[in-house]
Amino acid sequence: MSYIFGPVPSRRLGLSLGVDLIPHKTCTFDCLYCEVGRTTNRTITSGPLAPVDEILRQLDKRLMECRPDVITLAGAGEPTLHSEIHHIISGIRELTDTRIVILTNGSLFWDEAVRQRVLGADLIMPTLSSAVSSTFQTIHRPHGDLTLDGIVDGLKQLRMEFRGLIYLEVILLSGINDTDEEVRALKPLIQEIQPEKIQLNTVVRPPADLCAKALDSTRLEEIKLFFGERAEIVVDIGAEKGTKTRDTKGDGLLEMVRRRPLRTKDMANSLGLTVGEVEAMVKGLLIKGRLRRQDHSGEIFYMSNEMDRG
Numbered sequence: 001m002s003y004i005f006g007p008v009p010s011r012r013l014g015l016s017l018g019v020d021l022i023p024h025k026t027c028t029f030d031c032l033y034c035e036v037g038r039t040t041n042r043t044i045t046s047g048p049l050a051p052v053d054e055i056l057r058q059l060d061k062r063l064m065e066c067r068p069d070v071i072t073l074a075g076a077g078e079p080t081l082h083s084e085i086h087h088i089i090s091g092i093r094e095l096t097d098t099r100i101v102i103l104t105n106g107s108l109f110w111d112e113a114v115r116q117r118v119l120g121a122d123l124i125m126p127t128l129s130s131a132v133s134s135t136f137q138t139i140h141r142p143h144g145d146l147t148l149d150g151i152v153d154g155l156k157q158l159r160m161e162f163r164g165l166i167y168l169e170v171i172l173l174s175g176i177n178d179t180d181e182e183v184r185a186l187k188p189l190i191q192e193i194q195p196e197k198i199q200l201n202t203v204v205r206p207p208a209d210l211c212a213k214a215l216d217s218t219r220l221e222e223i224k225l226f227f228g229e230r231a232e233i234v235v236d237i238g239a240e241k242g243t244k245t246r247d248t249k250g251d252g253l254l255e256m257v258r259r260r261p262l263r264t265k266d267m268a269n270s271l272g273l274t275v276g277e278v279e280a281m282v283k284g285l286l287i288k289g290r291l292r293r294q295d296h297s298g299e300i301f302y303m304s305n306e307m308d309r310g
């Protein structure tokens, strides 16, 4: 079992070396827009979901081969469900001074124990996409014990206790949470949480549910202006940076698309190959049935046929 993926070019973080703490697909939510498929284990119960020693051993080995901009704790689900995430953070600190990021849906910070475990990170990136309870339920299909009020209180509490940066992500879905009423209701809640940045995002990869549709750039711009100077639209820096490690066998490619759907240009840059070389590999893997393709917003993404098996 490999717990380390990438580095992959991240739209928000540069070159990101991922640590996958959570087995597919264990999450507190089952979001319409999820890139890693439907949640099969919806839970709010933390546990030692992956072995800390083995994660750190694999990370140490990978760090000898690459120099990422950040190490991102994430996974095919919600990373704060890992009950030993604090040991992983302190273990990473002993290996490297690379910044540690937690990519989270922010749903468990009402729990003091969960907040305490993440305080050693440099940057926490939670999601808050609606101030309206019914819309929150529609978008995230959360575990039955979670409430929007509880989650917002947890995020405010986190802000008071956490010394690092918080970049709050707002996922905007066309026809669901992009109305004037929605964004007007969300703005004061975000102001109370006081994130350093508000990152506006939309559906850029094939979602778990096809009703999750992207906003157009005009509406994204309008919402950015409304949220003010801390708001930014997350730009796809996809093909700007990569590991430049040549991989012509397809192993690295399969590992990347097992985590999330990618375009050929994303793969090419991460693998240090030309788009033509990647297309040749993709063709072979399609024929063998190891990859499948999906059109999304006029672009072609490839994903692993092993993704759904978990």
Ligand code: SF4
Residues within 6 Å of the ligand: 027, 028, 029, 030, 031, 033, 034, 035, 036, 039, 076, 077, 078, 105
């Ligand atoms: S998008 Fe994130 S929070 Fe939502 S279901 Fe997928 S892994 Fe969970």
